[in-house]
Amino acid sequence: MSELFDQFVVEAQELLETAGAALLALERDPADRASVDELFRAFHTLKGSSALFDMAPFTRLVHAGEDTLSLLRDGRRGMTPELADRLFRALDQCARWVAALEETGALPADAAAAETLVRGLSGGSADGDAAAGAGQPDGQSDAFPWVATLTGDERGAVGEGALTVIDYTPDPECFFTGDDPLALFRRVPDLRLMRIEPTEPLPPLAQMDPYRCILRFRALSGAGVEAVTPAFRSVPDQVRIGSVTLAPVVPSPVAAPPDSLAAAMLEEQARILDLPGGTAERQSRRAAVARTVTAILTALGRPAERAAVETACADGGTLRRFLADGPADKPTDAEPRPAAPAPSPAPRRALRVEPERMDALMALVGELSVMKGQLGPLVRRAGDGELARDMKAFSARLDSLVGDLRHAALRLRLLPLARVFDPLPRLVRDTARRLDKTVELVLEGAETEADKDILDVLGEPLLHLVRNALDHGIEAPERRTASGKPPGGTLRVRGFQDKGGVVVEVSDDGAGIDPAAMRRVAVAKGLLAPDAAAALGDDDAVRLVFAPGFSTAGSVSDLSGRGVGMDAVRAAVERAGGRVEIASTPGSGTRVRLALPLTLSITRVVVVEAAGSLYGIPVTLVGGVQRVPRADIHGVKRAESIVLRDRVVPLVRLRRLLGQPDDERVQGERQRAADCVVLAELSDGPVAVAVDDVGERADVVLRPMTGVLRGLRGYAGTAVLGDGRLILVLDLRELL
Amino acid sequence: MLVVDDAVTVRAFSRRVLEADGFVVDEAVNGIEGLERAMAAPPDLVIVDVNMRKMDGYTMLRVLRRDPSLRDVPAIMISTESKDSDREQALLAGANWYIVKPPRPEVLVEAARLLTGRPVDAEGAP
Numbered sequence: 001m002s003e004l005f006d007q008f009v010v011e012a013q014e015l016l017e018t019a020g021a022a023l024l025a026l027e028r029d030p031a032d033r034a035s036v037d038e039l040f041r042a043f044h045t046l047k048g049s050s051a052l053f054d055m056a057p058f059t060r061l062v063h064a065g066e067d068t069l070s071l072l073r074d075g076r077r078g079m080t081p082e083l084a085d086r087l088f089r090a091l092d093q094c095a096r097w098v099a100a101l102e103e104t105g106a107l108p109a110d111a112a113a114a115e116t117l118v119r120g121l122s123g124g125s126a127d128g129d130a131a132a133g134a135g136q137p138d139g140q141s142d143a144f145p146w147v148a149t150l151t152g153d154e155r156g157a158v159g160e161g162a163l164t165v166i167d168y169t170p171d172p173e174c175f176f177t178g179d180d181p182l183a184l185f186r187r188v189p190d191l192r193l194m195r196i197e198p199t200e201p202l203p204p205l206a207q208m209d210p211y212r213c214i215l216r217f218r219a220l221s222g223a224g225v226e227a228v229t230p231a232f233r234s235v236p237d238q239v240r241i242g243s244v245t246l247a248p249v250v251p252s253p254v255a256a257p258p259d260s261l262a263a264a265m266l267e268e269q270a271r272i273l274d275l276p277g278g279t280a281e282r283q284s285r286r287a288a289v290a291r292t293v294t295a296i297l298t299a300l301g302r303p304a305e306r307a308a309v310e311t312a313c314a315d316g317g318t319l320r321r322f323l324a325d326g327p328a329d330k331p332t333d334a335e336p337r338p339a340a341p342a343p344s345p346a347p348r349r350a351l352r353v354e355p356e357r358m359d360a361l362m363a364l365v366g367e368l369s370v371m372k373g374q375l376g377p378l379v380r381r382a383g384d385g386e387l388a389r390d391m392k393a394f395s396a397r398l399d400s401l402v403g404d405l406r407h408a409a410l411r412l413r414l415l416p417l418a419r420v421f422d423p424l425p426r427l428v429r430d431t432a433r434r435l436d437k438t439v440e441l442v443l444e445g446a447e448t449e450a451d452k453d454i455l456d457v458l459g460e461p462l463l464h465l466v467r468n469a470l471d472h473g474i475e476a477p478e479r480r481t482a483s484g485k486p487p488g489g490t491l492r493v494r495g496f497q498d499k500g501g502v503v504v505e506v507s508d509d510g511a512g513i514d515p516a517a518m519r520r521v522a523v524a525k526g527l528l529a530p531d532a533a534a535a536l537g538d539d540d541a542v543r544l545v546f547a548p549g550f551s552t553a554g555s556v557s558d559l560s561g562r563g564v565g566m567d568a569v570r571a572a573v574e575r576a577g578g579r580v581e582i583a584s585t586p587g588s589g590t591r592v593r594l595a596l597p598l599t600l601s602i603t604r605v606v607v608v609e610a611a612g613s614l615y616g617i618p619v620t621l622v623g624g625v626q627r628v629p630r631a632d633i634h635g636v637k638r639a640e641s642i643v644l645r646d647r648v649v650p651l652v653r654l655r656r657l658l659g660q661p662d663d664e665r666v667q668g669e670r671q672r673a674a675d676c677v678v679l680a681e682l683s684d685g686p687v688a689v690a691v692d693d694v695g696e697r698a699d700v701v702l703r704p705m706t707g708v709l710r711g712l713r714g715y716a717g718t719a720v721l722g723d724g725r726l727i728l729v730l731d732l733r734e735l736l
Numbered sequence: 737m738l739v740v741d742d743a744v745t746v747r748a749f750s751r752r753v754l755e756a757d758g759f760v761v762d763e764a765v766n767g768i769e770g771l772e773r774a775m776a777a778p779p780d781l782v783i784v785d786v787n788m789r790k791m792d793g794y795t796m797l798r799v800l801r802r803d804p805s806l807r808d809v810p811a812i813m814i815s816t817e818s819k820d821s822d823r824e825q826a827l828l829a830g831a832n833w834y835i836v837k838p839p840r841p842e843v844l845v846e847a848a849r850l851l852t853g854r855p856v857d858a859e860g861a862p
Contacts, residue, residue, distance in 0.1 A: 003748070003752075004745065004748050004749055004752060007744055007745050007748045008745040010744075011743065011744045011745050041787060041789060044787055044816065045742060045743045045787075047816055048743055048746055048785075048816045048837045048838070049743045049745035049746055051816070051837060051838040052745060052746065052749050052838045145816070145818050145836060147818065148818030148836040149836060149840065261843065261846050261847060261850065262850050262856065265832070265833055265847070265850055265851075268827070268832070268833060268834075269832060271827070272827050272832065275827060276828075277828065280802070281801070284801040284802065284807035284808075284830070285801065285830060287807050287808035288801065288808045288809065288810060288811065288830065288832055289832065290808065291808040291809070291810060292833075292851055294853070295810060295850065295851050295852055295853035296850045296851065296853070297853075298853035299849055299850045299851075299852070299853050299855055299856050300850075300855075300856065301855060
């Protein structure tokens with residue numbers, strides 16, 4: 001069953017997600033019919049699918065949810081924040097259970113304890129609606145669906161008419177509280193049927209705890225509810241008692257084994273013939289009944305002429321008579337009709353691939369790219385004969401194929417940002433409700449794709465940023481109104497692709513961050529000397545939120561800004577080769593931008609040259625490349641700087657960083673008129689890196705340093721360029 | 737035969753149970769797709785869920801019963817509801833048999849064999 005089980009887990013996860021989104025939409029607009037339907041359907045499907053497995057608490061919980069939603073759907077109950085909370089809790093519980101199912105294959109042992117949630121839902125008429133109270137005897141048979149699954153033999157044993165149903169799931173610890181489930185049933189008058197089933201898959205014998213009761217008792221009694229109830233007086237919370245009316249088992253006139261499915265089906269066909277309906281409708285029903293009856297008789301080894309059956313299908317009575325004395329005794333040697341070949345099924349389903357296999361594929365693609373790169377120099381060496389021309393054409397085709405292959409392999413790992421956006425509506429809803437703020441969340445670009453590794457990196461920081469924006473950014477409604485803003489705040493989360501990477505922006509229209517307050521706190525915490533703080537530009541002051549040790553709970557309250565864990569956000573993003581930017585306008589809001597590479601497997605670098613060697617700088621960190629006239633480089637001793645877009649940017653020389661002698665062209669008489677400068681965008685601010693030359697941009701597979709080189713700081717790893725040349729990829733944050 | 741249900745788990749369950757008994761099983765996720773598949777290759781039996789988006793099981797059966805080439809195809813309706821009124825509604829829509837979810841594998845197989853004319857007691861594939 002495990003494949004089926006896996007499928008259930010995946011289906012349940014999807015349904016729970018759908019349900020969560022629908023519930024959020026419904027809470028916003030209680031008149032949203034489509035969302036009610038969506039939500040109802042999700043619970044309904046979960047109920048049906050979970051019932052295939054032995055997970056009664058789960059099925060009960062979603063069943064209760066379904067019942068509540070059907071009241072909601074029929075307008076017999078209104079949506080309230082409390083009801084939404086209950087449904088959210090139910091969804092959360094289900095999600096936890098599904099996670100446990102995925103992990104261990106079974107519900108956690110305490111699953112049965114979730115009955116309070118079930119009661120919260122089904123008995124949730126606390127808000128004054130007309131739904132039946134929990135625990136009351138229930139007159140409807142659909143409260144006890146198992147009754148409908150009685151086998152023919154069981155039906156015969158219990159008889160017909162009004163019966164009392166008992167559904168008793170003893171507390172697992174019942175043996176310690178003195179309850180003896182079986183003894184209770186001995187006190188039930190006119191007990192006609194009892195089923196004992198395990199509530200969870202039975203553990204291997206060695207692990208079985210005989211002192212825990214993991215059984216469920218289901219029984220039918222001929223006595224009335226009031227006569228049965230006293231037997232269970234000591235366990236009212238563990239038992240459900242109700243009444244059902246069982247239709248009489250129609251004695252079949254067919255010469256088939258009594259109580260057989262076939263007999264019941266044949267009788268049903270007779271009933272169908274007598275159902276009301278238009279002429280055309282009844283005619284087609286008749287055709288279906290005739291074919292069905294023919295098939296059943298064939299299956300029973302008593303084939304009949306289709307024509308004769310069709311004649312007999314005039315009405316129910318005729319059919320019953322035909323079946324009673326018809327072809328019953330004719331021996332048969334007819335071939336059973338084989339099932340017709342059906343077209344091969346093509347249900348669409350996503351493929352689940354082990355991450356290791358993906359990694360292996362990516363590694364191979366990387367190797368292939370490198371091998372392909374070495375073909376170029378070989379071809380060049382071949383000169384320009386006919387063979388060389390053919391080789392060039394071949395090499396070009398191989399080039400584009402390998403490019404396509406790499407692109408395709410990369411795409412396999414791409415997933416939409418929706419995966420990290422999906423939890424946000426719920427987070428915003430819950431947090432805003434807790435803080436008594438009104439916040440509208442606007443999500444944009446959820447379809448933007450990024451590598452799964454990157455999404456994993458993004459998830460936590462994003463939650464952090466959103467929580468911070470709600471907590472410290474967006475003001476309470478009164479304060480917003482006082483400053484002339486609408487009482488409800490807006491939080492915008494936007495994803496898009498930029499420069500071969502993925503960018504996620506979180507912006508709010510809250511109070512913004514006050515640079516003056518940031519300077520004060522930095523000084524108070526001893527992070528900056530007073531004069532250094534005073535010299536800090538406003539942007540740099542705001543950027544202090546990312547400084548390690550800046551933000552603690554104490555500092556947050558006297559700041560209009562944010563703080564908790566912003567350095568953790570920055571660290572996580574930078575570890576993945578990305579960067580964080582922040583822009584804030586006091587009084588009107590804050591925008592934080594996370595820029596990450598599209599994937600961790602392939603790094604896009606700008607190739608630069610210094611002292612005759614090639615290096616790579618990750619493109620995500622490069623803000624621009626330009627030539628800066630020497631005259632524009634201002635030097636104070638050995639510290640140099642340039643002015644870029646009205647900002648003073650420190651300038652460093654890569655040669656010096658790497659411990660290489662300065663370019664003699666710099667020292668010599670014929671000084672170069674300009675320097676090649678790569679603008680590195682680091683979280684602390686931009687730095688201009690002067691290099692000897694700037695080459696192409698290249699996608700490389702980054703290999704971390706190994707062996708003795710591992711201790712070397714300042715290098716992210718090595719990589720091989722398309723033409724086979726080796727480069728060192730710089731870790732500028734370490735170097736600078 | 738054709739299994740129409742929007743729950744992938746239920747479809748997979750039915751497929752597994754029925755294929756194990758030698759049936760050839762096709763799947764569809766809603767009434768519309770079910771009708772399309774049935775029209776493309778008339779099945780010997782359709783097993784239809786009630787509650788599906790786009791087109792529910794009742795509607796699908798009604799349309800099926802109006803199609804000249806499909807109107808006599810035996811149909812099982814499968815539902816989580818066990819009330820008599822639900823059963824009645826299924827039969828009115830055109831079902832020949834009604835099974836309450838979750839179906840027990842042996843019941844599903846026996847019903848499928850009966851409705852397709854395969855010997856119930858004999859083992860083995862057709």
